[in-house]
Amino acid sequence: MAWLGVLLLLGSCSFTYTSERKDYAVPRFNISLDLPPEERWKPIIEQYNFTELQRYMKHLLSLIKDHWLKSMYFIMADMYLDLLAPEPYAGEIRGIAKSFGLKTSEVTLINLFYETVMACTSIITETKEGYIYHGRNMDLYFSIDLRKLVMDVDFIRNGQIVYTGTTFTGIVGLYTGQSPHKFTISSNAREDNQVLWKNALSLLLRRYPVSWLIRDTLNSAPDFNSAVEILSHTEITAEMYLTIAGTKPGEGVAITRDRDGLADVLNLNVSDGRWFLVQTNYDRETLHPPHDNRMYYATQALNSTGQENINKDSLYKVLSTQNVITWGTVHTTMMSAASPEDYVSFIRNSMNYPQLPKKRYIT
Numbered sequence: 001m002a003w004l005g006v007l008l009l010l011g012s013c014s015f016t017y018t019s020e021r022k023d024y025a026v027p028r029f030n031i032s033l034d035l036p037p038e039e040r041w042k043p044i045i046e047q048y049n050f051t052e053l054q055r056y057m058k059h060l061l062s063l064i065k066d067h068w069l070k071s072m073y074f075i076m077a078d079m080y081l082d083l084l085a086p087e088p089y090a091g092e093i094r095g096i097a098k099s100f101g102l103k104t105s106e107v108t109l110i111n112l113f114y115e116t117v118m119a120c121t122s123i124i125t126e127t128k129e130g131y132i133y134h135g136r137n138m139d140l141y142f143s144i145d146l147r148k149l150v151m152d153v154d155f156i157r158n159g160q161i162v163y164t165g166t167t168f169t170g171i172v173g174l175y176t177g178q179s180p181h182k183f184t185i186s187s188n189a190r191e192d193n194q195v196l197w198k199n200a201l202s203l204l205l206r207r208y209p210v211s212w213l214i215r216d217t218l219n220s221a222p223d224f225n226s227a228v229e230i231l232s233h234t235e236i237t238a239e240m241y242l243t244i245a246g247t248k249p250g251e252g253v254a255i256t257r258d259r260d261g262l263a264d265v266l267n268l269n270v271s272d273g274r275w276f277l278v279q280t281n282y283d284r285e286t287l288h289p290p291h292d293n294r295m296y297y298a299t300q301a302l303n304s305t306g307q308e309n310i311n312k313d314s315l316y317k318v319l320s321t322q323n324v325i326t327w328g329t330v331h332t333t334m335m336s337a338a339s340p341e342d343y344v345s346f347i348r349n350s351m352n353y354p355q356l357p358k359k360r361y362i363t
């Protein structure tokens with residue numbers, strides 16, 4: 001199977017991460033930004049088992065239970081793609097639909113509404129020497145296992161890596177990414193997101209899908225501060241937490257976003273005792289539910305690690321601490337914009353961690 005071939009190829013990479021569980025690096029692909037959008041993803045999609053891919057996509061769509069609502073979303077998705085969706089995303093989605101043998105409305109819907117279902121943990125740390133690490137767990141509470149679809153992608157223009165990101169096969173946006181030597185970004189869903197129709201309405205108001213804004217920012221923001229500026233103020237379709245890390249001491253920020261602006265912001269500040277930032281899926285000042293207090297357990301793990309011991313190994317361990325990692329954790333991505341070659345995502349074998357009681361579904 002093509003899939004296995006990809007994994008075997010990756011087996012030659014050397015991993016410095018220590019873990020008792022069988023985590024493995026996700027497949028890594030190049031996307032050429034010099035190709036027309038319609039043609040970019042085809043070579044990647046062809047490496048997957050079509051029957052399986054189609055089954056995944058249909059299953060994702062089946063998470064929208066209400067048939068009337070679903071038909072309406074399909075109509076809106078097509079309208080959006082034809083009238084409003086910006087390039088290169090519209091073209092890439094058309095190309096993907098063609099390669100997959102799915103309707104454009106189906107691929108558009110999957111792309112646009114993914115951002116409503118992520119629950120994640122993002123952490124930025126600063127070492128005593130002022131070196132910045134950024135790690136994230138991507139948690140998805142689906143009844144289907146999407147581990148096979150995760151990929152790291154290097155976006156290439158003129159033979160150079162312009163940016164790198166992690167996504168799922170068929171999804172053109174990025175929820176995790178790196179602009180080499182500049183900054184890294186991760187996004188976490190904010191609770192109000194569960195209401196899909198609000199996001200749909202936002203789209204028609206020409207607000208921007210978050211995962212596309214992240215890709216745009218990685219593509220064109222010249223530095224950390226401009227990235228923070230763009231991600232703080234551009235109108236977006238869904239409420240979101242955005243975590244951005246740079247390359248210099250103090251360059252780390254956790255942003256809480258409303259659709260039309262900034263709700264809250266917190267910076268790294270070592271002189272104020274903040275050598276790390278933790279972001280999960282709850283507002284900082286609210287009480288986090290006891291059954292899902294990843295913030296508490298991550299903070300505790302970082303406290304006991306200590307700033308003098310933080311490095312990519314120990315940060316990975318923090319993200320692997322029980323109650324930080326959960327049964328929904330699909331992948332862990334480790335990045336550091338100052339050392340872009342270290343960007344890597346691992347599939348987590350986390351199914352036997354305690355289940356969160358929360359049921360996630362889409363309306």
Ligand SMILES: *[C@@H]1O[C@H](CO)[C@@H](O)[C@H](O)[C@H]1NC(C)=O
Pocket residue numbers: 001002049050051052
């Ligand atoms: C693709 O997946 C299907 C369903 O799991 C399987 O039956 C089929 O043999 C696979 N095809 C290839 C070429 O591996």
Ligand SMILES: *[C@@H]1O[C@H](CO)[C@@H](O)[C@H](O)[C@H]1NC(C)=O
Pocket residue numbers: 029030154156159160161
């Ligand atoms: C991806 O592109 C980079 C930069 O051009 C190149 O060095 C690398 O070999 C390519 N990787 C693959 C798998 O084609």
Ligand SMILES: *[C@@H]1O[C@H](CO)[C@@H](O)[C@H](O)[C@H]1NC(C)=O
Pocket residue numbers: 250267269271272
């Ligand atoms: C960091 O914290 C110190 C002490 O509270 C404060 O004086 C300083 O302005 C803060 N720096 C930034 C960049 O927020």
Ligand SMILES: *[C@@H]1O[C@H](CO)[C@@H](O)[C@H](O)[C@H]1NC(C)=O
Pocket residue numbers: 296297299300303
């Ligand atoms: C972590 O350490 C800080 C500073 O010492 C302390 O205020 C906080 O309560 C600790 N949190 C946990 C969860 O251990």
